[in-house]
Amino acid sequence: MNEMPNFEQAKTMTESKISANKVQVYYGDTHAIKDVDIEIQPRSVTAFIGPSGCGKSTFLRTLNRMNDTIDICRVEGSIKIDGENIYDPKVDPVQLRAKVGMVFQKPNPFPKSIYDNIAYGPRIHGLSRSKAELDEIVASSLQKAGLWEEVKNRLDEPGTGMSGGQQQRLCIARAIAVSPEVILMDEPCSALDPIATAKVEELIDELRENFTIVIVTHSMQQAARVSQRTAFFHLGVLVEEGLTEDIFTNPKDKRTQDYITGRFG
Numbered sequence: 001m002n003e004m005p006n007f008e009q010a011k012t013m014t015e016s017k018i019s020a021n022k023v024q025v026y027y028g029d030t031h032a033i034k035d036v037d038i039e040i041q042p043r044s045v046t047a048f049i050g051p052s053g054c055g056k057s058t059f060l061r062t063l064n065r066m067n068d069t070i071d072i073c074r075v076e077g078s079i080k081i082d083g084e085n086i087y088d089p090k091v092d093p094v095q096l097r098a099k100v101g102m103v104f105q106k107p108n109p110f111p112k113s114i115y116d117n118i119a120y121g122p123r124i125h126g127l128s129r130s131k132a133e134l135d136e137i138v139a140s141s142l143q144k145a146g147l148w149e150e151v152k153n154r155l156d157e158p159g160t161g162m163s164g165g166q167q168q169r170l171c172i173a174r175a176i177a178v179s180p181e182v183i184l185m186d187e188p189c190s191a192l193d194p195i196a197t198a199k200v201e202e203l204i205d206e207l208r209e210n211f212t213i214v215i216v217t218h219s220m221q222q223a224a225r226v227s228q229r230t231a232f233f234h235l236g237v238l239v240e241e242g243l244t245e246d247i248f249t250n251p252k253d254k255r256t257q258d259y260i261t262g263r264f265g
Ligand SMILES: Nc1ncnc2c1ncn2[C@@H]1O[C@H](COP(=O)(O)OP(=O)(O)OP(=O)(O)O)[C@@H](O)[C@H]1O
Pocket: 027, 030, 032, 050, 051, 052, 053, 054, 055, 056, 057, 058, 059, 070
């Protein structure tokens, strides 16, 4: 028997990208997220699953302080990214949201050209010193999002004139353009047909080489296809989290088992 510890593995298991501790979220008097602890691994895909209303989107939004934009919403507990508390008053939410990008359910390109959709973030964050550098960011973001070949000859056309699947990949390219470290996706394929969905899933699989991805999905097949780890939420509680394979084949909690076998949800 080999007694040597596997340091590489130990390292990847202990250095979480995101550490959430005793997180509570309230909307007025409604306690929507209860005591959630989770460690999210870097450069991998974590899926959040669970029945409608269980708090998946609410918890996802705590990870880049999107809940700050909802008046009645209050977040307690601690969320650290690379060891830094993102709720610290020193943290600028605008900078945070560049580091922790977000892609929504419905593709929401700006009513601007394809080029300007991508260039928008780098411009406001001052990421390029010249037109040539900005062109380079636009091209490489579209390449990383697997969209370059489809749009390279129509960068001046409006982003809203693309197909739904292309628009969603444009939104992913737009998130990538500001060099985020984490990308949050809230049901990014729910408005897409199966072919566009497959493309976005392929893209997510490629992106995990360089980004930490958290995806909310209603599709257990999708969670199984794209994620390495899965977290199951129920009534605001994180019931269990683990390797996706284990969650789907050998869940520990009866509630998880009932959900994945379709007994509720
Ligand atoms: N802006 C809001 N104001 C008040 N209550 C809210 C708000 N957003 C969510 N809630 C409540 O918080 C709870 C969790 O909602 P959330 O949207 O996070 O669930 P979800 O798991 O994402 O559901 P779905 O799968 O339907 O998207 C629900 O009871 C919901 O009604």
